[in-house]
Amino acid sequence: MFDPQMELLSTVLHAVVEDPATTGKPAATWAEARAAAAACGEIEDEELSLVLEEEDADMLRDILGQWRAGKRNALEHDKAVLKRAIKAFRKRLKVTLLDDESSLGGGAFSSGRSSSIVAITPPERYPRATWDELVRLGRLKGGRDGMYELAPGG
Numbered sequence: 001m002f003d004p005q006m007e008l009l010s011t012v013l014h015a016v017v018e019d020p021a022t023t024g025k026p027a028a029t030w031a032e033a034r035a036a037a038a039a040c041g042e043i044e045d046e047e048l049s050l051v052l053e054e055e056d057a058d059m060l061r062d063i064l065g066q067w068r069a070g071k072r073n074a075l076e077h078d079k080a081v082l083k084r085a086i087k088a089f090r091k092r093l094k095v096t097l098l099d100d101e102s103s104l105g106g107g108a109f110s111s112g113r114s115s116s117i118v119a120i121t122p123p124e125r126y127p128r129a130t131w132d133e134l135v136r137l138g139r140l141k142g143g144r145d146g147m148y149e150l151a152p153g154g
Contacts, residue, residue, distance in 0.1 A: 002036040008078045011129045012036040014064060017057050030055045040077040048075075068136075078133075085130045086139055088123045093150065096120050119149040 002012060015028035034052050043049050051059045066072035100115040119142055122131050131148055134140040142148040 002032070002039055004036070004039040004041075004077065005084075006081065006126050006130070007036075008081055008130055008133060009036055009040050009075055010064065010067060010078050010133075011127070013060060017061050017064070040075075044076055081126075081130060082134060082137070082139075085122075085126045086134060088126065089120075089131075089134075089140070089148070090150070092123055093117075093120050119147040121146050122148050 012028050012033050016030060016033045018027055030052070037043050037049070037052055045063075047059075048063060050056075051063065063072065067074055097115045097117055100117050131140065135142065135148070138151055140148045141151045
């Protein structure tokens with residue numbers, strides 16, 4: 001079931017037009033895509049709304065390609081989810097660093113040492129597709145073995 005607070009609508013839309021034979025995952029149906037779009041609230045992209053009504057796979061592929069190329073603005077819903085995800089990532093990284101630094105100090109009167117942690121496992125409440133999208137956008141680095149790190153300036 002699609003969770004509009006944690007999942008990207010674009011992920012569901014990709015699943016509609018993907019070939020399940022190549023991805024190994026079952027494809028989403030047009031009804032699921034429309035239900036996910038409805039759960040996100042009002043879609044500001046009228047062309048996308050029309051594509052979902054008419055079930056036009058070619059046009060949906062074109063829209064998705066334009067999003068990936070940066071020729072078309074991403075959905076406000078997806079931007080909000082990505083913003084919340086990167087905020088949760090930064091918070092988890094900060095807590096992890098503070099925990100590591102507090103346990104490294106030799107004694108009560110030492111100044112401690114800085115942590116050498118650079119990558120963490122992101123919060124599990126967001127699906128992997130969200131973290132992969134942040135990597136694609138250049139906000140995070142990594143993704144191998146489930147570990148991500150902040151990109152420079154990210």
